[in-house]
Amino acid sequence: MALTGLQIQKLLPKTNCKECGSNTCLAFAMKLAARKADISMCPYASEEAIQTLGAAYEPPVKLIELGEDKSLKLGEETVLYRHEKTFVHQTALAVNIDDNEKPEVIEQTLDNIKNYMLERVGEELRIDMVAITQKSGNRETFVELAKKARERVKRPLVLRSADPGALAEAARAVKGSHSVLASAIPETAEKLREAAQENGHTLVVTAPGLNELVLLTAKLKQDGFNDLILEFRSHTLAEQFQTASIVRRAAIKDNYKPLAYSILRFIEPHDDLLEETVLAVNDICKYGGICVLPSFDPAQLAALMTLRLNIYTDPQKPIQVEPKIYPIGEPQPDSPVFVTTNFSLTYFIVSGEIENSGISAWLLVPECEGMSVLTAWAAGKFSGATIGKFAKEIDLKNQVASREIIIPGYVAQISGELEESMPGWSVMVGPQDASDLESFIRARLT
Numbered sequence: 001m002a003l004t005g006l007q008i009q010k011l012l013p014k015t016n017c018k019e020c021g022s023n024t025c026l027a028f029a030m031k032l033a034a035r036k037a038d039i040s041m042c043p044y045a046s047e048e049a050i051q052t053l054g055a056a057y058e059p060p061v062k063l064i065e066l067g068e069d070k071s072l073k074l075g076e077e078t079v080l081y082r083h084e085k086t087f088v089h090q091t092a093l094a095v096n097i098d099d100n101e102k103p104e105v106i107e108q109t110l111d112n113i114k115n116y117m118l119e120r121v122g123e124e125l126r127i128d129m130v131a132i133t134q135k136s137g138n139r140e141t142f143v144e145l146a147k148k149a150r151e152r153v154k155r156p157l158v159l160r161s162a163d164p165g166a167l168a169e170a171a172r173a174v175k176g177s178h179s180v181l182a183s184a185i186p187e188t189a190e191k192l193r194e195a196a197q198e199n200g201h202t203l204v205v206t207a208p209g210l211n212e213l214v215l216l217t218a219k220l221k222q223d224g225f226n227d228l229i230l231e232f233r234s235h236t237l238a239e240q241f242q243t244a245s246i247v248r249r250a251a252i253k254d255n256y257k258p259l260a261y262s263i264l265r266f267i268e269p270h271d272d273l274l275e276e277t278v279l280a281v282n283d284i285c286k287y288g289g290i291c292v293l294p295s296f297d298p299a300q301l302a303a304l305m306t307l308r309l310n311i312y313t314d315p316q317k318p319i320q321v322e323p324k325i326y327p328i329g330e331p332q333p334d335s336p337v338f339v340t341t342n343f344s345l346t347y348f349i350v351s352g353e354i355e356n357s358g359i360s361a362w363l364l365v366p367e368c369e370g371m372s373v374l375t376a377w378a379a380g381k382f383s384g385a386t387i388g389k390f391a392k393e394i395d396l397k398n399q400v401a402s403r404e405i406i407i408p409g410y411v412a413q414i415s416g417e418l419e420e421s422m423p424g425w426s427v428m429v430g431p432q433d434a435s436d437l438e439s440f441i442r443a444r445l446t
């Protein structure tokens with residue numbers, strides 16, 4: 001039977017030393033109960049605690065930390081479907097470079113990977129990793145490119161070679177980057193385990209079938225190495241979907257430790273970009289830990305990153321913008337003043353429509369806990385009183401010269417209350433839909 005947080009706390013040292021990263025032993029016990037931490041994080045845990053809370057309370061999918069500062073995290077998932085709670089760490093996207101490509105192509109791709117940035121709802125999305133595949137057959141070429149990629153792009157690497165000697169050399173050359181070595185098969189597992197363990201990297205393991213893979217991960221864990229990622233060399237979309245689902249279900253529903261790891265997938269180059277993209281989409285939707293794209297294509301990346309943002313955004317925590325007054329364009333003190341909520345999507349749609357109309361304006365965004373207009377109004381977070389209070393807090397009347405505020409048409413009913421809470425101001429009711437803002441502005445404000 002699962003222990004509660006309080007029962008687990010009784011097994012801990014109760015010194016509240018904070019070394020596990022939690023403020024108290026009770027807070028750490030709560031995390032253990034939710035399988036969001038692992039007993040090895042408490043350096044003072046007794047043998048009894050380790051025995052009782054060891055494997056049974058490990059997170060269902062092993063946490064992997066990559067990068068110089070270990071800031072790229074994989075695993076720790078606790079649910080099969082996002083709507084059950086949330087997914088924890090999004091699929092890391094990597095772009096591959098073959099070490100036999102022309103030097104100018106390699107230079108250009110490294111720059112592209114480093115500089116690529118997509119902005120969506122106020123978030124800057126970038127490529128997480130660089131993958132280097134050995135095709136040259138030359139160890140030195142492979143190792144030198146690994147070093148160059150680390151230095152230039154400063155992100156963790158996926159090092160891929162069928163030659164375990166080349167992988168071991170590259171692992172040494174990029175020690176400290178907390179990268180990924182791909183991939184160990186039963187025959188090379190021992191040598192690559194040593195290379196990964198000695199140099200602080202994670203090891204990808206693969207085998208012809210799930211049974212062999214289970215034996216391999218269990219053996220590596222028994223030998224004291226657990227920083228593992230799984231790779232399945234499946235060929236069809238259906239096979240990819242099915243295998244990933246079986247593995248994640250076994251880890252989460254059955255707490256089956258030999259498969260309790262993140263999954264890496266190399267997307268092989270296809271003549272048809274759409275086929276590649278569909279494989280990557282499937283990987284992002286179905287439990288991909290690292291998805292290695294065969295080449296740099298900004299259009300493909302834009303689609304995949306947008307999809308990933310949708311899937312991995314915590315549905316319980318709406319993306320919000322900071323409550324404040326935003327200049328849209330280059331507003332003058334007497335430019336019109338609009339108001340909307342701080343739900344990111346609402347903010348970006350409204351500000352985009354104002355911008356498209358060609359005018360400059362001020363956009364007042366009070367704190368609404370990230371809710372959209374009607375939800376915030378229904379929850380009492382976007383009322384005449386709350387907007388008036390916020391305008392006072394930020395001293396709106398001394399920041400702008402206009403004394404007219406334009407509210408969304410959906411909340412026309414707050415206009416009286418708003419005029420009462422903002423003495424000296426008049427309220428204009430704008431359109432219900434942001435898509436009508438442009439015509440509203442043309443008709444009423446210009």
Ligand code: SF4
Nearest residue numbers: 016017018020025042
């Ligand atoms: S490290 Fe151990 S003893 Fe210290 S606060 Fe965490 S659980 Fe308690």
